[in-house]
Amino acid sequence: MNDLMVIAPILLPLMTLILCLGLEMSGKRTGMVSLISVGVTLAVATGLVMRVASGGTLTMAVGGWQPPFGIVIVADLLAALMVWISAFVVLAVMVYGVKGRGHGHQSGHAQVLIQGLLLGVNGSFLTGDLFNLYVWFEVMLISSFVLMVREKGIKQLGGGLIYVILNLLASAMFLCGAGMLYGELGTLNFADMAVKLSAVDDPAFVNTTGSLLFVAFAAKAGLFPFFFWLPASYHRADPALSALFAGLLTKVGVYALLRTFSLVFTDANGFSSDIILYISMATMIVGVLGAVAQYNVRRLLAFHIISQIGYMVAGIAIGTPLALASVIFYTLHHIAVKTCLFLVGGVLEMRTGSPDIRTHGGFYKTDPWLAVGFLIPALSLGGIPPLSGFWAKLNLMQAGVDTKEWLFIGVGLGVGILTLFSMVKIWNESFWKDAPEGMERNSLWPGKPYAAIFGFCCLTLVFSFYGKFVFGLCEDAADALHDPRVYIESVMGGEDK
Amino acid sequence: MITVLCILIGLIFAGATFCLLRRSLMRVLIGILLLGHGVNLLLLASSDPISRNVAILGEDGLPTAAGSADPLPQALILTAIVIGFGLSVFTLVLARSAYMRGGSDDMRELEREEEV
Incomplete structure (x- = not known):
C-alpha cells in the first residue's frame, strides 16, 4: 500500500492520459474525466504529504530492483509538498477552463497534454535518479511545447520555437553533465552520487559537471542569463495554459x-557555489527591471517570475x-500567487481584447471581486504583511x-520595492483609472474563472495566516535537505521495506 | 583511439555552436541536431567502450570476456536517441509551419514583439 501511494501521483495522470486519448479518438468530451482524475491526484497528494510529514520519507524501488542499480521513486517531504501544489494548480486551471475548439479530434487534445504535463512534473519531483529526471523533464517539455503552439498563429509559433530551441539546448547540457558524472562515478542515483562524489577529490571534475547541470537547470528555471525564452513565449499562449506554465515549469527547474545542489554538489563535496548567489542577484535585478518597463500585462508578469x-x-x-526552508515556502507561495495573477491577467485580456494595460480601465468599478482577486496575490507578491510573500x-x-x-539583503529589499511598484502600475492602469473612451468590454463566460481565482486567493490566505504551520512543514523538509544523510539512508537502506 | 573520439566530439560541438549562432532557422535546427549527436558520442566516450570487451553473457551467465564494457551508458544513449528523434521531428514541423505562416526563416522576424 505504501508503494502504491508513492507512485500514484505518476500513475494517475498516465492512465488518465491514455483514457482521454482513447475517448477523444472516438469523438467524446474528456474535460470531466480529466478534472475528476486531477481531483483524485490532489487527494492522494494530500494523503502523501500527511504520511511523509508524520512517518518520514517513503521510497519505492521500481520493479523490485534495489538501489543503486534499480530506479527509485522517492517521496520526501519536499517532493510531496511540490506534488500537492502541482495537483492544486492543475485542478484550478482546469476549473478556469482552457479555451476549447470543439471536442474529439478538433479539441487539440488539450486534456491529454495537460495530463502529460502533470505526469512529467510529478515524475520530476518524485524521481530519485538523475537520468530519470532528464526523461521526466522531456515528458513535461514535449507536452508544454505542443500546448504552447496550440493556436497556430505566427506569434505562438515564433514564441514556441524560441522556447523549444533554448530548452533543447539546456537538455543537451543536462545530458552531457549526467553522462560525465556516470563515467566517473558509475551511478546516477542521487543518494549514491552524493556518497561517491564526497570520495572524489578532483575539484575540476566536480565543478565541470556541476556547472553543466547548473546551466541546464538554470535555463529551465529562467535564471539570468538563460531566461530569454521565458518572456518571449509565455504571454503568447492561451491564458489558462500560460498560467499553468507560469506556476509549474520554472519551479521544476x-x-x-534545490535537490542537486543541496545533496550532490555541495561545498563539502568541493563545488564552489559562490557564483550561484551572484547569478541569482543579477536575475532578481534584471527580471524586475524588465517588468517595470512592460505594458503587456502577462509579459510584465512573466518578467516577475524571473525576478x-x-x-x-x-x-x-x-x-x-533557515534559507532552504524559506526557499521551499517561497516556492509554494510563489506558485499560488503567480498562477492567480496570470489568471487575472487572462480575464483582463479576454474582457478588453487587448493585453496592453494602458487601454484598460475602470475594472474596480465594474468588477470589484476581480479587483480583490488581483489585490491579494499582488500585495502578497510585493511582500506586504501579513500576506504570505512577507513571511517568505x-x-x-x-x-x-x-x-x-x-549585498543580497540590499538587492532583495530594493527589488521588493520595484516589484510592488510594477504591481501598483497594473492596479492603476487596469483597475483604478477611469475606462478610456471606446474600450471594449466583452461579457465573459460565467463564474468558472472567478472560482479558480478565488481558490488561489484562499490558498494565499492560508499560507499567510497559517504561515507558522506551513513554514513548519517547510522547515522539516529543509532539515532533511540540509542533512543529506537522512535522504541517503532512506534511499540506500531501503532493502527491507 | 579515445583521443580521436574526443577530438571528433569537440569538432561536432564546435560545428553545432557555429550553426546555433546563425540567424537562419534551418541552420539553427541543424545545430540542434548536431549537438544531439555530439552529446550521444560524449555519453559513449565517458564509459570508455573502446578499450573494453563486448558485453555478452556466456552460457554460464557470466561475461564471456573479462573487463567487458558497461552496458548502461549504451541504454542511456538509446533513450536519448529516441527522445531526441521525437523532439527533432516536432521541431522540424514547428519550423515548417512557422516558415509557412511568417514567410521568413529569419529568427529575428519570429522573435519580433508586437509594439506594446
Whole structure:
C-alpha cells in the first residue's frame, strides 16, 4: 500500500492520459474525466504529504530492483509538498477552463497534454535518479511545447520555437553533465552520487559537471542569463495554459537545483557555489527591471517570475536550514500567487481584447471581486504583511543576515520595492483609472474563472495566516535537505521495506 | 583511439555552436541536431567502450570476456536517441509551419514583439 501511494501521483495522470486519448479518438468530451482524475491526484497528494510529514520519507524501488542499480521513486517531504501544489494548480486551471475548439479530434487534445504535463512534473519531483529526471523533464517539455503552439498563429509559433530551441539546448547540457558524472562515478542515483562524489577529490571534475547541470537547470528555471525564452513565449499562449506554465515549469527547474545542489554538489563535496548567489542577484535585478518597463500585462508578469526565481535560488546559494526552508515556502507561495495573477491577467485580456494595460480601465468599478482577486496575490507578491510573500521574504532576509550577505539583503529589499511598484502600475492602469473612451468590454463566460481565482486567493490566505504551520512543514523538509544523510539512508537502506 | 573520439566530439560541438549562432532557422535546427549527436558520442566516450570487451553473457551467465564494457551508458544513449528523434521531428514541423505562416526563416522576424 505504501508503494502504491508513492507512485500514484505518476500513475494517475498516465492512465488518465491514455483514457482521454482513447475517448477523444472516438469523438467524446474528456474535460470531466480529466478534472475528476486531477481531483483524485490532489487527494492522494494530500494523503502523501500527511504520511511523509508524520512517518518520514517513503521510497519505492521500481520493479523490485534495489538501489543503486534499480530506479527509485522517492517521496520526501519536499517532493510531496511540490506534488500537492502541482495537483492544486492543475485542478484550478482546469476549473478556469482552457479555451476549447470543439471536442474529439478538433479539441487539440488539450486534456491529454495537460495530463502529460502533470505526469512529467510529478515524475520530476518524485524521481530519485538523475537520468530519470532528464526523461521526466522531456515528458513535461514535449507536452508544454505542443500546448504552447496550440493556436497556430505566427506569434505562438515564433514564441514556441524560441522556447523549444533554448530548452533543447539546456537538455543537451543536462545530458552531457549526467553522462560525465556516470563515467566517473558509475551511478546516477542521487543518494549514491552524493556518497561517491564526497570520495572524489578532483575539484575540476566536480565543478565541470556541476556547472553543466547548473546551466541546464538554470535555463529551465529562467535564471539570468538563460531566461530569454521565458518572456518571449509565455504571454503568447492561451491564458489558462500560460498560467499553468507560469506556476509549474520554472519551479521544476528550481526544484532540480534545490535537490542537486543541496545533496550532490555541495561545498563539502568541493563545488564552489559562490557564483550561484551572484547569478541569482543579477536575475532578481534584471527580471524586475524588465517588468517595470512592460505594458503587456502577462509579459510584465512573466518578467516577475524571473525576478522571483532569483530570490529562491539565492536561498539555495545561502544554504543554511533557515534559507532552504524559506526557499521551499517561497516556492509554494510563489506558485499560488503567480498562477492567480496570470489568471487575472487572462480575464483582463479576454474582457478588453487587448493585453496592453494602458487601454484598460475602470475594472474596480465594474468588477470589484476581480479587483480583490488581483489585490491579494499582488500585495502578497510585493511582500506586504501579513500576506504570505512577507513571511517568505522575511525569513529569507533573516537567513541572509545570519550569514552576513549584506549585498543580497540590499538587492532583495530594493527589488521588493520595484516589484510592488510594477504591481501598483497594473492596479492603476487596469483597475483604478477611469475606462478610456471606446474600450471594449466583452461579457465573459460565467463564474468558472472567478472560482479558480478565488481558490488561489484562499490558498494565499492560508499560507499567510497559517504561515507558522506551513513554514513548519517547510522547515522539516529543509532539515532533511540540509542533512543529506537522512535522504541517503532512506534511499540506500531501503532493502527491507 | 579515445583521443580521436574526443577530438571528433569537440569538432561536432564546435560545428553545432557555429550553426546555433546563425540567424537562419534551418541552420539553427541543424545545430540542434548536431549537438544531439555530439552529446550521444560524449555519453559513449565517458564509459570508455573502446578499450573494453563486448558485453555478452556466456552460457554460464557470466561475461564471456573479462573487463567487458558497461552496458548502461549504451541504454542511456538509446533513450536519448529516441527522445531526441521525437523532439527533432516536432521541431522540424514547428519550423515548417512557422516558415509557412511568417514567410521568413529569419529568427529575428519570429522573435519580433508586437509594439506594446
